[in-house]
Amino acid sequence: MKKTWPNILICRHFGQPVAQTHPHLINDGEVTPGLTKSEFLSRRIKLVEKAIRTFKGVQTVKDHILIIPGASKVFMTNDIPYPFRQNTDFLYLCGFQEPDSVLVLKSGNETSERNHTSCLFVPEKDPEKELWDGLRSGTSGALELTGVDLTYDIRLFEEFLNNYCKFNSGFVLWYNFLRPVQQKIHDSVTQEMMVESKYKCMEDPTRLCQQLRVIKSPAEIELMKQSVETASQAFIDVMKFSSPEVNESALYAKMDYECRMREAEFLAYPPVVAGGQRANIIHYINNNQRIKGGELVLMDAGCEHHGYTSDITRTWPVSGKFSPAQEKLYNGILSVQLACINLCTIQFSLDQVYHAMLTFIGQQLQLLGLVETNLHTSKLMQKAKEFCPHHVSHYLGMDVHDTGEISRSINLQPGMIVTVEPGIYVNESDISVPEEFRGIGIRIEDDVLITETKPIVLSSSCPKTVEAIESVMTSSS
Template sequence: MLRIMKYITRISVNKLGMQLIARCSTKVSQSTVIHQAQKKYNLCTFGQPTPITHPHLLKEGELVPGINLEEFRSRRNKLVQRILSHMHIGNKLNRTQIIIIPSASKVYMSEKIPYVFRQNTDFLYFTGCQEADCALIITISKENFTSTLFVQKKDEHSELWDGPRTGAEAAPSLFGVDQALPLSEFEKFFISLINENKSCVLWYDEKNPVQPELHKQLCQLGKICNVHAFVSPKAIFHEIRLIKSQAEIKLMQKSCDIASRAIVKTIEISKPGVDEHQLFANVDYECRMNGAEFLAYPPVVAGGKNANIIHYITNNQIVQDGDMVLMDAGCEYHGYSSDITRTWPVNGTFSPEQRVLYDIVLEVQKILIQRLKDMPTLDQLFHEMCILLGRRLQQINLIPNNFSEDKLLAAAYSYCPHHVSHYLGMDVHDTGKIPRSVKVKPGMIITVEPGIYVNQKNKFATSEFYGLGVRIEDDVLIRNEGPLILTRKCPKEIDDIEELAKSTRP
């Protein structure tokens, strides 16, 4: 380890840089630290907003909007403790643990024309860094750990085209890490680190690379340094991310509020003859105008029978009088996603068949949300949805009454061929390594989204219901005192939906 520290000191860490790191660890205000870093390194701005450059977005002490610097330190501490706990079980506690978390890279739609950059959420969660082509290495030796952030070098030409970079000198003060180096020094650092710790455990998710060049480099370096295998830390990352902090819950609530308002406005402007694309454009506009950076995913805007296509995102058909619109949309607000589905009659009045299906879905959803008080698993929630839907569909003769429970479940699944819930957070389908077979706990945020889709190929369906599709989806915070619907500002009662859909009628 001594050799590594000498190497770090030689190439990048100067006395003032270390002083700034130390100050950032004390009660000195973040603004003071940032001001001094700007003066020392001649920076007008960093590679991302700060409370000084964007006071309308960040408050004093926040590294990203809504989340302060100390929370990121706490997250890294929690990660180290989880890794140590995991190694204790495997009797590998005496070996050095090296965790490598890469950022995302820019992706280009054509030469020199990038897609909108979206950070790797695992990297963002543990660093707060919003820049592309970076990496975090956490080195754990016994119970001590060092965080090293690799960032892009300051470069006038690149910054002229792509905007400012924070650079290695100022990164420790901004991100609260122990030290920072240019990404170009990653290879030398990694080799020194491995040579110093021959029997280390390397934590890196090699099966889902997010930074192609760094991944290629790591695989090559692994062979050079005789690294036989990487251990994926993904499941541990997601265990930590699964339970939301109060700061995260506030951001999620805001994301849900924005998307709820946008969907309400979109229901209000819909009318027979509207293009699905226009509804898409409206929900996108309303979300952005109220603070969201962009939509959380390509929305489903399905008029009429298109609602039978679960992931319909073509959104280019005219919605006819008498059709319903199924809209599945959400936004991303400062890194946190919402996910809402509402279904409404474009002419403002549900037909009898539309109304009965909608009423079934709404009733089932309300029962399932209340069921969350008992802290079930998401799979148990899905099983209960199938039972409830099946019994109600029997009552309206869309499933035969003489079915056994197994046949009833299968028949219900033919009407709703998707799960009823998933975890929600920084990603829409959040913490994917967490199975749906674990019981929900306070601090989790999930969706509850039953649906009925009547495809004419369904052998149980009758013709008057052909082509109808209904889904109702809300985002729900699990609490000890009972579930809290974060999307409660988006109406779903039949009378409220019809009133909204009629609001622009003469």
């Protein structure tokens, strides 16, 4: 009788989850959860197409080579590393999650219908190092896992570059020289490709890659929905957990716990957990104070779920009920947020939504008696900026502040996912406003999918009306 071995023994050579070892996460044919080899190939093809198109008609340009490094481990002290997070563009193009690797795309593949050859350089298997740091895929495992054309030992990277320069000239070198991701790779590129000056010119591939990343595929949208829903449900549990005199650090810990229990890998960024007056510090992350009864807490948090992030902000009373002044200000900013979400269509840009937000905030400030009712438009807009010093939105995806090279002045497009996050922050020392509003900071943030018609709020299950929040707080007792 033929003996069969468990899948776990067959796949010990992989350094990241695969279908055989993690069938609850990954299906056959997927490189990372929800994303197939064919999708990663399509991304690489589109990137090389963009690079070639950039120099279309320039006869002196013969070829293109794109070098996209992966991240290295970063150590907090001696041999103690920070949690590893892969370089986003590298992960987007191949799905390989091990450190100290690099992806090279060479244009012109005569043996294939593809427009390029993809080469992945990875650390080779090393039993001694794997004993301490965990399994590696090695060249054979990386080839099987990712579906790239070729894999090499990372120690051969300099030799590869040297040979490429020997037999090629007049090529465009696509490499982010100004912001190196991995120092060893940067040194190799500098030494082997830039000294000889055989390249026609050097360009940064970051913008091209982000032009692809800013529009989410159907598979990416599903992953984003999961990430946002995970964070939304975690917020509900954190609200229920809140009580007078709770420490901000406890709410931080509760958010982290609830996201991880729903299979998020980690929080997407250090969360803001700001009680009372501290909510007026936009990026407050000390999270080490007790929140008094009667105070609001502003929490800005999200999680990373299989490489895709969420970013939500809610503000609620730890005592379970808004005071009259808190409710007035909260409903004012909620009306602004709803109006801004309605503008998230293909007719508008994020900058246009931002300017509309300032108008809406100015109107609310007047209605609430926080500023004079007779201010001219320009002065009212300036006042609005003082009460809300940040933009209304940013792109969201694999990074929290995603695709930063993409202008917020272009019209929104179907498949984009953005945040909508207006706020009003009233400093406790501002004697120009009624006393009842002093020291209150409120922000409401949702994650929104752009479609051909109307926007879809992905975080709609996270309570944000006064009634819904107070209902959740009541149900906790």
